[in-house]
Amino acid sequence: MGGMRHKHILDMASLSDADIRMILDTAVRMKEISRRPIKKVPTLRGKTVVQFFYEPSTRTKSSFDLAAKRLSADSLSFSKATSSAVKGETLLDTVQNIEAMQPDVIIIRHGSAGAPHFLAHHCEASVINAGDGMHAHPTQALLDLMTVREKMGRLRGLDLLIVGDIAHSRVARSNIVGFQKMGAHVTVCGPPTMMPIGIEQMGVKVAPSLDDAIGGADVIMMLRIQKERQAQFLMPDEREYAAVFGLNLERLQKASDDVLIMHPGPMNRGVEIAPEVADGPYAVILEQVTNGVAVRMALLYLVLGGK
């Protein structure tokens, strides 16, 4: 097998289906490491991984941190609050200062779409996008692809239904691109206020009603609803949202018998997903988290030249 052609992992659009397959296959090998009693291999010893988190994160940040540690890389994290950004330093200055310390990989989460691309233009190190604004979250899409492939045995021909605030979701965008590249069909569903103009041009079907769309889905991905959206008049309140677009047991009756329920977290229990569904037999939400470490190990390994 050849190695990774890409120095940076910026979005799903720049990966080919062969790239994605290689990442997922590598992640399967990496997952085995996390099951060992000694969860550490020396593969990336002497490599330095720096994480910049300009937005809050628990899952993604700790997942990258564990991925680096399990491969024996040294890892270091900055949050916006602990970096010089609070002193008014620009992103470029902050990163150039860190670059001067010779890291091998820079992982960035940032509220601005395109911030990782901006860094990639100005950096020697490999850049991995851990979420940029509403644009992309490629490691989330890859761990979702891994989870579905693991549970279903395939990706081609599957029907993925993504439900929620599509307009503001980088998870939705990356999964739309990623699942389509692997031959799956994608439908998006949510209130029209949360449906971005021109979404059809990304090749998806738009379903106005969750009740109508649910039966045709092999995989249902529920997105987190952010409470502050009420200020932008995107929805009247959480009660109505839960009633119309929330996934509860009653609605789940209409789904196929072997449906998978996914959520990128963090969940609002009782809003977009009912507790009985989140904790029920169809949910693979914690498997997603487990696979997240494996996918991020695979990416660190591959961008640093592993095969």
Add this chain to the structure above:
Amino acid sequence: MDLIIRGGRIIDPGHFDGEADLYINEGRIAALKPGGGTGEAEKSVKVIAARGKIVAPGLIDLHVHLREPGEEYKETIASGCRAAVAGGFTAVCAMPNTHPPNDCAQVTEFILERAQSAGAARVYPVAAISPGLAGKGLTPFYELAAAGAVAFTDDGLPVANSLLMRRALEYARGAGCPVIAHCEDPLLSADGAMNEGPTATRLGLRGIPNVAESAMVQRDIALAGLTGGKLHLAHVSTREAVDAIRIAKSQGVAVTAEAAPHHFTLDDEAVCDYDPNMKMYPPLRTAADRDAIRQGLADGTIDAIASDHAPHSSIEKQLEFDLAANGVIGLETSLPLALKLVHDGVLSLPRLVELMACHPARIIGVPCGLQTGMPADITIIDPDAVFTVSADNFRSQSRNTPFEGWTLKGRATTTIVAGRVVFALDD
């Protein structure tokens, strides 16, 4: 005689189009002699050979941010005026959103003094509609006009208050000046970084819908109809606005409009790499909007080409796309991009001269033309000169051009203000 321009194609729309010699004396046009091209001149007389070139009335850019006073690290009146004449402009309108803003006669006079000492392009100050551009009252229009202001605008900030816009149109009518409207509904454009549509959706950037512009264009046209005030619409970017202007003109409303070269050249796909030099307000729109702007320029719906020259330094531009400042520079690429429309068959050369010289002059009420006795403000254009855009060669202090590396055909070779050569390409 001080200067003779020999053998060029003189285009003075409505008056003359053909080969001729142009004689200039004491800062004014002394004579236009058709045919020409040869003949002896006295040794003391400067002669410019213009065969194969276009000789036009001096170009005027209605929409320029000179940044002085207050942001001299981006541009000064002197550097902006040097950029103007290098781009073929003999005059520019200076927008009032400086620090302090041009909302009182002292600032207007300061701008005129600085322009005078720069000795390049003429500067026509445009004053603020409201003190501090705050949208809460009227500036002293009569006093400002007496000091030299040629129009009023809160450009950069929309006049959200409809009553204030109405009063501005009425009051400006009394002062004999147009009101220049930056049409934007700030609640609809809120936080937007680019045009709303499939490209913004793919890139995950917040969108600005066309209606953020066109709704306010409709409002301001209606207010112009109500008040009889002269309304000039700045940087029109949407097909809906072009349609609204076309209808308003057919109904006799006193409305004029300008469009910027980036809007008739680029579309929102240009944002694909998150390049902050593709970010401006109003944003790059779709190809359909771009084509509607071109059509509007060709059929007379849009009266003028104006650059919306907006210098920014790397401090404002070398940032994440959504955090970067809006605006691009344009003085030194505006004419070549307009000539591209001529080469592409969208505009005739006389139409280009109307869009960049005659109409801008008429809108702000200043003289323009090559008839005997007129001030000798002249732009000589080589329509076939091919060059590559390089911001490092710009006279502007700033580098934020979306056209870096483009190969363009046609540019100004000589710029003359009041009979004095203020720019010559091969100097």
